[in-house]
Amino acid sequence: MELRAATKRFRTPSGGVYTALRDLDLTVAPGEFCAVVGPTGCGKSTTLSLISGLERASAGRALVHGEPVTGIDPRVGFMFQTDAVFPWKSVLDNVAAGPQFRGAAKKEALSRARDWLRRVGLSGFEDRLPHQLSGGMRKRVALAQTLINEPEILLMDEPFSALDVQTRQIVQDELLALWELTRPAVVFVTHDLEEAIALADKVVVLTVGPGTVKDTFRVDLPRPRKVQEIRFQPRFVELYEQIWSSLRDEVRLAYARTAGDAPAPESAPVPAPATASGTPSPSTSASSSRNSSPTTADRAE
Numbered sequence: 001m002e003l004r005a006a007t008k009r010f011r012t013p014s015g016g017v018y019t020a021l022r023d024l025d026l027t028v029a030p031g032e033f034c035a036v037v038g039p040t041g042c043g044k045s046t047t048l049s050l051i052s053g054l055e056r057a058s059a060g061r062a063l064v065h066g067e068p069v070t071g072i073d074p075r076v077g078f079m080f081q082t083d084a085v086f087p088w089k090s091v092l093d094n095v096a097a098g099p100q101f102r103g104a105a106k107k108e109a110l111s112r113a114r115d116w117l118r119r120v121g122l123s124g125f126e127d128r129l130p131h132q133l134s135g136g137m138r139k140r141v142a143l144a145q146t147l148i149n150e151p152e153i154l155l156m157d158e159p160f161s162a163l164d165v166q167t168r169q170i171v172q173d174e175l176l177a178l179w180e181l182t183r184p185a186v187v188f189v190t191h192d193l194e195e196a197i198a199l200a201d202k203v204v205v206l207t208v209g210p211g212t213v214k215d216t217f218r219v220d221l222p223r224p225r226k227v228q229e230i231r232f233q234p235r236f237v238e239l240y241e242q243i244w245s246s247l248r249d250e251v252r253l254a255y256a257r258t259a260g261d262a263p264a265p266e267s268a269p270v271p272a273p274a275t276a277s278g279t280p281s282p283s284t285s286a287s288s289s290r291n292s293s294p295t296t297a298d299r300a301e
């Protein structure tokens, strides 16, 4: 998939125009796992919307296999921060829904759904309703629900941010194991730099809005990976320091804007990097709040 000089402008409620993305170039090869990080409000979700066809670029192009994206493509799968489940349907019916909507017979869809529930470790929970599962189990349902459609392209928007740290690491490992089975191209948006490095083949840093690519870092850590272990490797720490030094200025700028256009204080939150000494660092969270500063939101470009 490719974004070529993609620009996205939105109309604001006050009638102005807000440029969320400007001249953004991004290429993700078949089977490549790409993580996108950037400060809050820089346009990460908008980037996914352009690739998915949910939004059209105001200028520039979005391409899949060299063809322009003109609408929602059945080869693309999504996973969001919030669960996209039918709350009244059983886990089995939720996972079978995708193939059924795509024309599979009910019997076949149910059989494939049982198979995927086994792969994500949920055999025995087929008859539960989504609210009867833990957060981690619901994420596994979401993985099964998405991967059963065998997407060539998987777009993930902070899919694990609502999970506690331990559960998140387990589900991240499960994602990597499942991704190895079908190897879709992935674009994974996250605020968590450790998560980005642990999962991805490359990490793309976006600038503060209007978002564009600031830097791209290749993650040359070996696979298969165990996310709980890999962050203690010296190379992981080295990558973390390099990427954070690129991201840091953007985070500070975004922080200053949301604080009312004040210059970024030196005390802007700076997460501790992972250490090779065995002390896990807290997750790097640029910020998860929406950029709601009127000075930024209404800025006409």
Ligand SMILES: Nc1ncnc2c1ncn2[C@@H]1O[C@H](COP(=O)(O)OP(=O)(O)OP(=O)(O)O)[C@@H](O)[C@H]1O
Pocket: 010, 011, 012, 018, 019, 020, 038, 039, 040, 041, 042, 043, 044, 045, 046, 047, 209, 287, 288, 289, 290, 291, 297
């Ligand atoms: N439909 C819309 N109309 C107007 N502005 C929008 C719209 N969607 C997004 N924006 C603005 O575009 C900018 C980028 O939004 P986007 O959600 O892509 O950022 P993000 O990097 O994903 O943010 P976060 O990290 O906080 O999730 C924000 O300033 C947002 O307010």
